[in-house]
Amino acid sequence: MWPDNLVQATQLDTSIDDRATVVIIGTGAGGPAAAWELARQGVDVVMLEEGGFYPPEFYRDLGPLEAFRHLYRDFGMTTAIGKNPLRDPAVPFPLGKCVGGTTAVNSGTCFRTPESILELWRREFGLPFTDEEMEPWFDLVEDVLAVEPVPDDVLGRNGELFAAGAAALGWHGAPLRRNARGCRGSGRCVFGCPTNAKRGTQLSYVPRALMSGARLYSDVRAERIVRDGDRIVAVEGVILDRETNQPKAPFRIACDQLIVAAGAVGTPALLMRNGIQAGHPQMGRNLRLHPGIRVCADFDEPVRGWKGVPQGYYVDEFWKQRGIMFEGIFVPPGVALPILPGVGDAMRQHFERYPNLAAFGAMVKDTSNGTVRPRGRTATDIRYSLNDHDKTNLVDAVKKAAEAWFAAGAKRVYPAIYGHAVLNSPDDIRKIDPRRVRTQHLEPMAFHPMGTVRMAADDKLGVLDADGRVRGLTNLRVADASIFPTCLGVNPMESIMAFAHRIANDLATELLDG
Ligand SMILES: Cc1cc2nc3c(=O)[nH]c(=O)nc-3n(C[C@H](O)[C@H](O)[C@H](O)COP(=O)(O)OP(=O)(O)OC[C@H]3O[C@@H](n4cnc5c(N)ncnc54)[C@H](O)[C@@H]3O)c2cc1C
Numbered sequence: 001m002w003p004d005n006l007v008q009a010t011q012l013d014t015s016i017d018d019r020a021t022v023v024i025i026g027t028g029a030g031g032p033a034a035a036w037e038l039a040r041q042g043v044d045v046v047m048l049e050e051g052g053f054y055p056p057e058f059y060r061d062l063g064p065l066e067a068f069r070h071l072y073r074d075f076g077m078t079t080a081i082g083k084n085p086l087r088d089p090a091v092p093f094p095l096g097k098c099v100g101g102t103t104a105v106n107s108g109t110c111f112r113t114p115e116s117i118l119e120l121w122r123r124e125f126g127l128p129f130t131d132e133e134m135e136p137w138f139d140l141v142e143d144v145l146a147v148e149p150v151p152d153d154v155l156g157r158n159g160e161l162f163a164a165g166a167a168a169l170g171w172h173g174a175p176l177r178r179n180a181r182g183c184r185g186s187g188r189c190v191f192g193c194p195t196n197a198k199r200g201t202q203l204s205y206v207p208r209a210l211m212s213g214a215r216l217y218s219d220v221r222a223e224r225i226v227r228d229g230d231r232i233v234a235v236e237g238v239i240l241d242r243e244t245n246q247p248k249a250p251f252r253i254a255c256d257q258l259i260v261a262a263g264a265v266g267t268p269a270l271l272m273r274n275g276i277q278a279g280h281p282q283m284g285r286n287l288r289l290h291p292g293i294r295v296c297a298d299f300d301e302p303v304r305g306w307k308g309v310p311q312g313y314y315v316d317e318f319w320k321q322r323g324i325m326f327e328g329i330f331v332p333p334g335v336a337l338p339i340l341p342g343v344g345d346a347m348r349q350h351f352e353r354y355p356n357l358a359a360f361g362a363m364v365k366d367t368s369n370g371t372v373r374p375r376g377r378t379a380t381d382i383r384y385s386l387n388d389h390d391k392t393n394l395v396d397a398v399k400k401a402a403e404a405w406f407a408a409g410a411k412r413v414y415p416a417i418y419g420h421a422v423l424n425s426p427d428d429i430r431k432i433d434p435r436r437v438r439t440q441h442l443e444p445m446a447f448h449p450m451g452t453v454r455m456a457a458d459d460k461l462g463v464l465d466a467d468g469r470v471r472g473l474t475n476l477r478v479a480d481a482s483i484f485p486t487c488l489g490v491n492p493m494e495s496i497m498a499f500a501h502r503i504a505n506d507l508a509t510e511l512l513d514g
């Protein structure tokens, strides 16, 4: 039974008029970590979430279509369009929209922020973060999420084969560390974990925050940030009918402090819509995505990639030098097969070969740039153009993934590069010349938007200061994926949570000491 301080506003017949010391908008990775940090220190907190709350039993029989409808924003179709749509490939990057946000539908992989990235931020953005200073926050996050390496018995044949291929080539790799103790390898992480082993924030931080006295309204979309001079005094918006997604009543929560944690798309859009630092040179800019490509392979042996953790193993041999990371990825036929070449009979054969197909993702630490801008009352324009450097890295990453698959014994590899439908042997890999591959010949996807409201010591370089405070306002902070000055090169959830703790702890100290 969930406590009374969780209010599913869609079930209310009235408007909401409330107040809290701290209001937090968004319950993905950042919001709930900040909420628990504040609540456990005795601060009065209200969390607001546009999506619905779904109890653990809801996840048990959730199919992909229901998951896209209930747990994802725009049915999982969020897409960045190229600045030059004729040249740049569109990059889909699904976002969660529910209590738990994108953590409810993510793969559960946990990485600390690499020291080389913190060092870059110290050097180029004047930020004070060190491994040593951040370590207690990472330890805490890993304790809350019960982070541990994927056990051998749920790694799955897909991961085992790529690991074997990488090992044969002498490349470094290891089982990923994840937040899914007790995982049964049911392979459905991105549609919501049916066994509730994966500790999205709806099962970890949100219950902790509620138990510590925080309150949560689901089904409410924050639209207006009400100011009095340089202070935020309230958040207003609409209660949504969960079935129709239409507004049914207004809400207003007065507050002393506001933390926006609506994600790397939602946060800049909300701030700009409200005229907050809308003209700052970095607001809504610097969007990074970690673009990636799925490389499929056909084996003589049955792989049954749906068994085991889809993202259970990684290979980081080329990360330091090139920013290339390989991570497992396996999805149902409806999602996987359209990227394979052919129609009619050829597609039928792919379906027949589905049990023998393996798939791994190759993502890159991107230097390409994107922007997020609000459009109308609720929509956003998201632009992102893959630059030549990242394109070359992606093509090289695909070639290396193909090498690993052949080293593991694959008979064919599908590189998802236009003009190279299928590779029948390692010799075919050499035919892919990155200089001849155009950006529009790739079909990238992404899962890690970040950087759109970044931190920096210099006020021209960052919308936020090093404590996550929005410049020019006294009581507004950001605590989500938007705050990072560059991309991380690794999956961001754990970093977002650790920084959210840090930002909230700083605020708690200010409130309790002041
Ligand atoms: C399929 C998939 C797999 C992934 N796998 C991994 C992984 O294995 N490891 C990893 O580290 N990362 C992974 N990620 C990325 C990771 O989940 C996100 O980076 C992280 O959740 C972002 O946290 P956030 O707090 O910035 O935003 P989100 O988690 O996106 O949460 C933002 C929340 O704010 C809400 N919101 C937005 N606007 C408003 C508003 N106006 N009013 C009220 N609420 C609002 C949204 O509905 C949402 O719930 C994956 C992502 C996807 C899509």
Ligand code: SF4
Pocket (backbone or CB within 6 Å): 108, 180, 182, 183, 184, 185, 186, 187, 188, 189, 190, 192, 193, 194, 195, 196, 197, 198, 308, 309, 310
């Ligand atoms: S593999 Fe299955 S049990 Fe394990 S975390 Fe993913 S969905 Fe949950």
